[in-house]
Amino acid sequence: MKRKIKVHVADDHMILIEGIIAMLNTDKDIEVVGHSLTGKEVIEWFKTNEADILVLDINMPELDGIEVLKKFNKKKKHQKIIMLSSYDDAKLVKELTTYGADGFISKTSAGEHILKAIKSVHNGDPYFSDDIKEGLFNLSLGYHVTEGSRPDSKAVDSLTEREVEVLKLVVKEYSTQEMADTLLLSVNTVETYRKNLLKKLNVKNAVGLAMFAVKNKII
Amino acid sequence: MKRKIKVHVADDHMILIEGIIAMLNTDKDIEVVGHSLTGKEVIEWFKTNEADILVLDINMPELDGIEVLKKFNKKKKHQKIIMLSSYDDAKLVKELTTYGADGFISKTSAGEHILKAIKSVHNGDPYFSDDIKEGLFNLSLGYHVTEGSRPDSKAVDSLTEREVEVLKLVVKEYSTQEMADTLLLSVNTVETYRKNLLKKLNVKNAVGLAMFAVKNKII
DNA sequence: GACTATATCACGGTTTTCCGTGAGTTAATT
DNA sequence: AATTAACTCACGGAAAACCGTGATATAGTC
Known part of the structure; x- marks a missing residue:
């Protein structure tokens, strides 16, 4: 029997966690083995447990997703990480990938994307949801900053x-x-x-x- | 046969909508008849459709939940409205109830609360999730907060x-x-x-x- | 291997900010 | 005449910011 993909979900909104878990449970290849409401919980959990994929919200209290990502990156933890973002985080994508994020999906996108992302990332292929890609595209088209006093x-x-x-x-x-x-x-x-x-x-x-x-x- | 409670869900995060719909569908007394990703969509939808309950996120692009609430209030629409909030919106509760919000649940609370809220509100009883109540409590203990964060x-x-x-x-x-x-x-x-x-x-x-x-x- | 940049922490001391509370004066409003 | 709002000042104490200086560990570069 094939081993299931073990997933840990971290987001400060319990409702969203439940939604994601419910959806992931519909897939027979995936098993949700844990979840966290804060960044600190994530760190604690991974001290004594392991998962293949960590679905990680960027905005969390106590220790946000970015910090968690960096810590994992530094410790060369082997699990893949998919960042969950709100709509306006497109500009972070580049930065976060350098910190070892393997995938990036926007909460505005449909839930099935999480399934796709998990499978893709577990296969070793990075995954970015369409609206994230679009955001990146727009950024590369010359993100126009409103001029005020000269930046240094x-x-x-x-x-x-x-x-x-x-x-x-x-x-x-x-x-x-x-x-x-x-x-x-x-x-x-x-x-x-x-x-x-x-x-x-x-x-x-x-x-x-x-x-x-x-x-x-x-x- | 008893008529089901018709619910419309509005939130800018499709994933969250799907989660909520999946959960509500597990209840035989409830039927999700529509959903929206922006405030404008909500207004449009209700021009040609109706629902008993509107689950309305506060933070949405184009037209946020507060504005939608005000519009409904002004037009004396008869459906009940449950506001969905992020963690730090407790201070808004009082203001929003004066605008006709019937319930208030925090996204940080477990999903079953939505079920409870819908049934309670449909019965004519206002509903506030525990963490919202706690926030209100703390506020009434003297922390005099004027308003949220936007340009004031x-x-x-x-x-x-x-x-x-x-x-x-x-x-x-x-x-x-x-x-x-x-x-x-x-x-x-x-x-x-x-x-x-x-x-x-x-x-x-x-x-x-x-x-x-x-x-x-x-x- | 030496050098550099970064990240991490410590300690003792001075200055500034923050907090609560109270109070007097003037000018405008009711 | 009474009230209110704005402006002004005081004092004591707690908390935080600011300053200087130095130390260790690590990773990368020359």
């Missing part, structure tokens, strides 16, 4: 990934403590990034960081 | 001249001391304005003030 691309490029992550959270009004909890880092480390940001971007305080982020569309 | 003209109008002046300087990365020097005020006074701003705009810190200023073009 030199400074942007000088930022490391972690610094950008911290910057994004600063914009969301997170305190250092909250960032540490979210990114699973020590408060001291977050402070270091914050200091580096202030220096690199040559601003005086968190407001300066936020304004820089706005000008450079890091938001 | 009410909040802008509530600001006094002095508060706006301080806000502008906050955006320019001024410290309280510097603002006091610039505006020829005592540090204490500037602090007061800053506190008022935080409260009025319902943000956590100076970054929140800056982001509000950006959104509302006070810069």
Whole structure:
């Protein structure tokens, strides 16, 4: 008997999880072996369990899908990962694939796409749903940013990934403590990034960081 | 034979719609007679069709659930409306019930709640899922929240001249001391304005003030 | 193998922000 | 005359941000 494809589903909306599970259960080759409501739960689950495919929502509390993806990437975990996105995440696709995402489907697309994606990815072929492809296409046609004050691309490029992550959270009004909890880092480390940001971007305080982020569309 | 409860489901995520439909179809008293992906579609559909219950997502493109609710309310349409919300919409509940929402369920709650909600509301009893209730409870415990996140003209109008002046300087990365020097005020006074701003705009810190200023073009 | 960049954490200290609460003055409105 | 809104200031305490400096580990590059 053929071994079923083991799938773990992570999304902060239980209703959506149930919907996906119900659908996947209609396929005899697929078995849902677990689900999580937060990024932290995902990490915990995979410490003691395993699955072939992880269906991972981008927006989750505590630890979002992107962070989870990065952690898995770093640890060279072998399971494939399909990112679940809301409509406006097209621009993330490229970035996320470099972090090891194997597939990308939009929640706006029909549910059968998840089935297709799982089978495709399990076969080793990346999968992107049509609307994601369309979004990518539109992006490549010259994403027009509304001009305001001149962005400082030199400074942007000088930022490391972690610094950008911290910057994004600063914009969301997170305190250092909250960032540490979210990114699973020590408060001291977050402070270091914050200091580096202030220096690199040559601003005086968190407001300066936020304004820089706005000008450079890091938001 | 008993007449089934006719339900229309509106959400911009097809996957979620499918999940809900699949679940509702397991109940013999309920019949899903239509679904929509945008607010406009909902309006169009109800011009030529009818349903007993409308399950309506708050966040949709083109015309969001709130607008749809208002339109229905104005036209005194007779069907009941259950709002589907993401986690952080608790503060909207009160406002939405005045616009004629009969129920409120969070997407984070389990799917069976939709069944309960539909039957309850169809019986004439309002329904709120537990986490929504909890959110309301917390709100009534004093956390005075004005409004959600979108551009908020009410909040802008509530600001006094002095508060706006301080806000502008906050955006320019001024410290309280510097603002006091610039505006020829005592540090204490500037602090007061800053506190008022935080409260009025319902943000956590100076970054929140800056982001509000950006959104509302006070810069 | 040395060098560099990145990521991670620590510690002690200063400054600023944030919070609550209260209170006096003027100008406009009822 | 009474109320209200805006403006002004004060004080004490808690929390967070900011600053400098240094350390370790790792991965990649020259």
